[in-house]
Amino acid sequence: MIPKTNLKPIIEIKGLNKSFGKNHVLDGFHLQLYEGENLVVMGKSGSGKSVMIKCLIGLEEFDSGTITIMNKNVSKINQEELDEIRTEVGFLFQGSALYDSMSVRENLEFPLRRHTKKFGKIEDTTPMVIEALRNVGLENSINLMPNELSGGMKRRIALARTLILQPKIILYDEPTTGLDPITSKEIILLMKSIQEKYKTSSIIITHDIDCARVIANRMILLIDGVNYAEGTFEELAASKDPKIEAFFK
Amino acid sequence: MINFKLPELVKPFFIEIGELAYFAGKFFKEVFKRPFEFKEFLRQCFYMGNRSLLLVGVTGFIIGLVFTLQSRPTLENFGAASWIPAMVSVSIIREIGPIITALICAGRIGSGIGAELGSMRVTEQIDAMEVSGTNPYKYLVVTRIMATTLMLPILVFFGDVIAIYGSFLVEYVKGDVSFVLYMNKVINILEFSDVIPSTIKSFFFGFAIGLVGCFKGYNCKKGTAGVGKAANAAVVYTSMLLFIIDFVAVFVTNIFYDL
Numbered sequence: 001m002i003p004k005t006n007l008k009p010i011i012e013i014k015g016l017n018k019s020f021g022k023n024h025v026l027d028g029f030h031l032q033l034y035e036g037e038n039l040v041v042m043g044k045s046g047s048g049k050s051v052m053i054k055c056l057i058g059l060e061e062f063d064s065g066t067i068t069i070m071n072k073n074v075s076k077i078n079q080e081e082l083d084e085i086r087t088e089v090g091f092l093f094q095g096s097a098l099y100d101s102m103s104v105r106e107n108l109e110f111p112l113r114r115h116t117k118k119f120g121k122i123e124d125t126t127p128m129v130i131e132a133l134r135n136v137g138l139e140n141s142i143n144l145m146p147n148e149l150s151g152g153m154k155r156r157i158a159l160a161r162t163l164i165l166q167p168k169i170i171l172y173d174e175p176t177t178g179l180d181p182i183t184s185k186e187i188i189l190l191m192k193s194i195q196e197k198y199k200t201s202s203i204i205i206t207h208d209i210d211c212a213r214v215i216a217n218r219m220i221l222l223i224d225g226v227n228y229a230e231g232t233f234e235e236l237a238a239s240k241d242p243k244i245e246a247f248f249k
Numbered sequence: 250m251i252n253f254k255l256p257e258l259v260k261p262f263f264i265e266i267g268e269l270a271y272f273a274g275k276f277f278k279e280v281f282k283r284p285f286e287f288k289e290f291l292r293q294c295f296y297m298g299n300r301s302l303l304l305v306g307v308t309g310f311i312i313g314l315v316f317t318l319q320s321r322p323t324l325e326n327f328g329a330a331s332w333i334p335a336m337v338s339v340s341i342i343r344e345i346g347p348i349i350t351a352l353i354c355a356g357r358i359g360s361g362i363g364a365e366l367g368s369m370r371v372t373e374q375i376d377a378m379e380v381s382g383t384n385p386y387k388y389l390v391v392t393r394i395m396a397t398t399l400m401l402p403i404l405v406f407f408g409d410v411i412a413i414y415g416s417f418l419v420e421y422v423k424g425d426v427s428f429v430l431y432m433n434k435v436i437n438i439l440e441f442s443d444v445i446p447s448t449i450k451s452f453f454f455g456f457a458i459g460l461v462g463c464f465k466g467y468n469c470k471k472g473t474a475g476v477g478k479a480a481n482a483a484v485v486y487t488s489m490l491l492f493i494i495d496f497v498a499v500f501v502t503n504i505f506y507d508l
Contacts, residue, residue: 057380086382097377099369111381114284165381 007034009068010169010201011056016065018051018225025051026062027225031203033169038195038202040212040233042247043222049205050094052222053171056203057091058082070168087115090162090170090200094177096154098146104157105129105142108164115165132160135197136190152183156190163194170194172204176211188214209248221247272464276394279387286392293396297358301404304357305350309408312349313337313415321423330424334434337416339443346409347447348495351454354401355487359462362393363483366466367476375467390467394459401455402448442506450498454491461487 009032018026025048033039043049054060056067058074067074069085077085099107108129133139136156146154155175162170175191176184188211195202195215204215212219212233219236221229221244229236229244237248317337324330366389369375378385413435420426462483469479 054376059376059379083382083384086380089380091377091380093373093377095372097373099374099377100372110378111383114381114383161381 008071009033010035010070011203012066012068013052013056014066014068016052016055016067017063018048018055018060019063025225026055028065029222029225030227031220033201033203035201036199038204038215038217040204040206040216040219041222042207042212042219044207047222048225049222050173053091053173053203053205057086057089057171087111087165088168090165090167092155092158092162092170092172092175094174096146096151096158098149098154098158098161100146102146103142104133104138104144104146104149107146107157108132108161111161111165128164132164133157135163135194136160152179152186155179155183155187159187159190159194163198166198168200170200170202172202172206174206174208175204176206176208184208184211191215207247268468269460269464272390272467273460275386276391276460279384279391280395282387284387286388289388290392290395293392294400297354297396298400298403301354301357301400302407304353305404305408306411308349308353309346309411310415312345313341313412313417314419316340316345316412317416317419321419331434333420333424334416334426334431335438338413338435338438341409341412341416342439343443343447344495344499346412347405347451347454348491350405350408351401351451351458351491352488354397354404354455355458355491356484358397359458359483359487360480362397362459362462363466363469364476364480366390366463367469367479370467370469371472371476386467390463393463394456397459397462398452398455401458402451405447405451405454442502446498446502446505450495453494453498457490457494458487461490 011031011033013029013031016026016029017024029048029052031039031041031052041049041052051060055062056069056074062075070088072081072085074082074085098104099110102110105126109125112125112128129142130139133142136159138153138156138160141149141153141157146157149157172191176187179187191202191204192215194200202215204211206212216233219231219233220227221236223243229239229241236244239245317333320336321330321333324333324336366375369389375385375389378388417426417428417431420431421428465479465483465486469475
């Protein structure tokens with residue numbers, strides 16, 4: 001477990017509330033992510049995990065609460081500042097979200113060419129694209145189109161696209177959902193190796209217990225929009241609370 | 250007691266109009282901002298222009314052909330067959346060419362944009378652009394609206410030329426009129442006041458097709474059913490808007506004629 005003393009969280013969520021009409025999805029949710037940490041947020045479908053992560057990156061507006069990313073309160077910054085933060089926070093979508101009208105190369109070049117502030121004007125993006133693809137073991141797929149890729153390959157390419165911006169934080173929205181057990185395991189190990197290589201911090205939204213076991217430094221159980229329990233995988237696995245036990249059975 | 254529910258019924262309509270106006274306002278705000286997505290703009294121009302060319306050409310040709318075939322017997326009865334080129338020319342250039350081409354493009358291009366952006370929204374591709382710190386509105390919407398606005402007048406011109414050629418073929422077969430004579434009659438009757446309003450109108454038609462297609466697709470509700478609805482609504486709303494623009498354009502043009 002990452003020691004928290006003297007560490008300032010790089011992401012901090014306090015009292016997050018979000019409702020869709022009369023449906024209260026998040027009710028005072030709070031979270032801290034520390035540097036180099038892999039934090040797994042686990043919960044049943046519809047418990048508000050994906051809504052929380054979308055609020056975090058500014059894809060969803062929240063009703064009240066504060067979200068601070070790298071000392072910046074996201075609800076008090078302008079679009080330009082938010083875009084700058086977004087270059088430091090990678091997001092891996094559940095369905096990969098590859099741009100299907102672009103080849104793998106174009107998918108990876110797309111964010112790179114638009115961030116001249118961070119990278120300067122890059123004349124030749126090929127070395128960076130190949131490096132990102134090598135990290136996920138798919139350097140030979142550079143000229144393929146998304147419809148020519150399997151589900152697991154799509155997930156890896158999406159991860160490469162996230163990595164190419166060299167983010168400090170990566171948010172994973174159910175990274176193993178919809179994949180077979182072998183491919184899931186490959187993706188989990190890939191996430192772990194990336195975290196070790198680039199020293200990124202991660203929030204992983206999942207209900208895959210194997211994923212949590214391998215990758216989590218710390219876990220939060222999100223039930224009915226509130227932090228129900230928090231601790232290491234071992235601590236939560238040893239709990240006798242029936243609601244917590246249900247996840248580990 | 251009469252329960253007056255009209256405001257509730259029309260509320261969504263006015264909300265939609267407001268949202269569309271905001272969406273259009275954002276276009277004018279973003280269009281002059283750097284970076285300019287020239288490559289994507291040219292790609293969209295190619296797709297929209299090149300891929301609609303055959304459809305617009307075939308439709309224009311048939312309209313010219315049918316229009317002349319239908320009106321010829323009546324005009325012959327009045328001994329006015331020699332006025333066919335002039336009549337076809339003015340009707341095609343002023344009204345039939347722009348509105349028919351725009352309606353075809355609303356079906357062909359507007360629904361395409363609605364479906365494409367709708368599926369991008371549903372599969373989180375637009376969200377992916379946003380979280381990577383790029384501006385999806387600028388890349389997807391501005392380029393498409395610019396492309397439709399620019400390509401529609403070109404397609405209208407192309408459709409007009411083909412329609413007039415279709416009309417000539419009927420006259421050539423039935424009236425034994427030479428190509429040079431026919432074209433002389435077509436061009437001589439035309440004035441700037443015929444060509445300029447219809448060209449300006451075509452730019453507005455193109456803008457409306459791009460705007461509504463993008464608006465419906467970009468704001469598509471989640472789910473595959475939403476994509477179908479977005480494509481369908483893009484065509485229906487655009488077609489309605491085209492007739493409104495056409496009416497306003499004719500109204501304004503007539504004011505200038507009166508002056």
